[in-house]
Amino acid sequence: MITEDTRFLIVGLGLIGGSYARGLSKKGFWVDAIDTDAASISYALENGLIRRGAARPDPALTRSADIVVFALYPTVMIGWLRQNQALFRPGTLLTDVSGVKCHVVDVIQGFLREDLEFIGSHPMAGKEVYGVRNSDEAIFRAANFIVTPTEKNTPEAVQTAREIGRLLEFRTVSELSPAAHDEIIGFVSQLTHAIAVSLMTCNEDENLQNYTGDSFRDLTRIARINEKMWSELFLLNRQELIEQIDSFTGELLRMRGMLEREDRPALEEMFIHSTRRRALFDR
């Protein structure tokens, strides 16, 4: 349960960590933060995003936290926790913001102290800019928040994780198993980024930008991509992403077959099907 006295600690004060800090502070909660970048901490202190900050794991902060949100790259978070889990008070609830879940949840729940609890969360929000200076809790309002419990989680932890999503005013808050999460994310997020990147790199014509319409711009907006974060997310979910690439490529090659044999009725049927499916997504 989250009460007005609940204290949050954000570990990793980038765009998402900063937006959590901003949103939770605006709701009146006590928020502390740890980030190796002292300038990010100073900025957050000066702008009222946090009450206290530290550039390294500081027991004064870790021991007063009721809920800790890790907003680090998955592998960095795992390393941080392996090294520093002794610093938390028994009963502290830990959660994260990672875009992949099976690996993260499995590894952390595997080595975590018995008197701590980790529950996976994925705020499906972002921006094409980075860092706490660009943080903005408004990015959560049109976005989905997914909690990924396992049989190691308590019902209380699931409720608390969902409550964080509601406090931050996400459009929807839902639950999925880590495996179902990674399958869906492999499709709606990772495959789309893989497509946008490939579209951007498969043609080296320097004059293309003079002839592009909205459709090309739409499909490649997300081709500006943080290479460190996304290569990590892709590799941690690579089996799923490979399956999604195969399924999508199979469908595109099915269309290629229709073109080869000039099968107009099949093309029209595929377009009608696509139009009908896409209509479900317009909100």
Next chain:
Amino acid sequence: MITEDTRFLIVGLGLIGGSYARGLSKKGFWVDAIDTDAASISYALENGLIRRGAARPDPALTRSADIVVFALYPTVMIGWLRQNQALFRPGTLLTDVSGVKCHVVDVIQGFLREDLEFIGSHPMAGKEVYGVRNSDEAIFRAANFIVTPTEKNTPEAVQTAREIGRLLEFRTVSELSPAAHDEIIGFVSQLTHAIAVSLMTCNEDENLQNYTGDSFRDLTRIARINEKMWSELFLLNRQELIEQIDSFTGELLRMRGMLEREDRPALEEMFIHSTRRRALFDR
């Protein structure tokens, strides 16, 4: 040369034909229109888009036109012209709005009367709605206008076609050979629609819409598609589109290889390259 006395005839009064009529009438030109749908003609007359209209090829309209813009599906336009080219005055300039050029220009310039001239144009604009009632000349302002002359065209016709693009206030007006046009369009427009459709039809999970973020919505916005028009455009440009599908699929499978062998440096390099290329497209 276009003067204030130049009379336009639009054949096909849908979204694009209607937007031409609206834009040219607002500039003070005399605009007539022919469309088999009498309701579209009535609407255009009542709303001041055109001076005169007819539901069939009417010599009174065809013979007074200096410039005729065909805003029909390519195959319909070709059929219309084969049947009705006798109705035009010698010296009339004909142009179109088709999204594919080699086939259209080649066929029409092949059978056209010697005393008429056809020059291809492609206004790269559209909307997800149809018909003259949705017409709006503002859709041209952010868009590119491409003229596709061949050695059969006169410099005067090229200038006039470019002038139409400027009168309608397109963002850019440029020239490409029909073959170069179809190659670029095969990439920036047809391949992107093929991808959006395949993305929409390769996964039948009915719950997806609860978990999609902006990226999936961006990549599939154009998956709502007019099946008659797009199957025609795809088939008329199928060799080029097949090559573009192969080139794109090859790139996506190159990424798949990086995932399989867990080649993080190669992934990062691909993402950096994509980010740099995409930055050129932000206007």
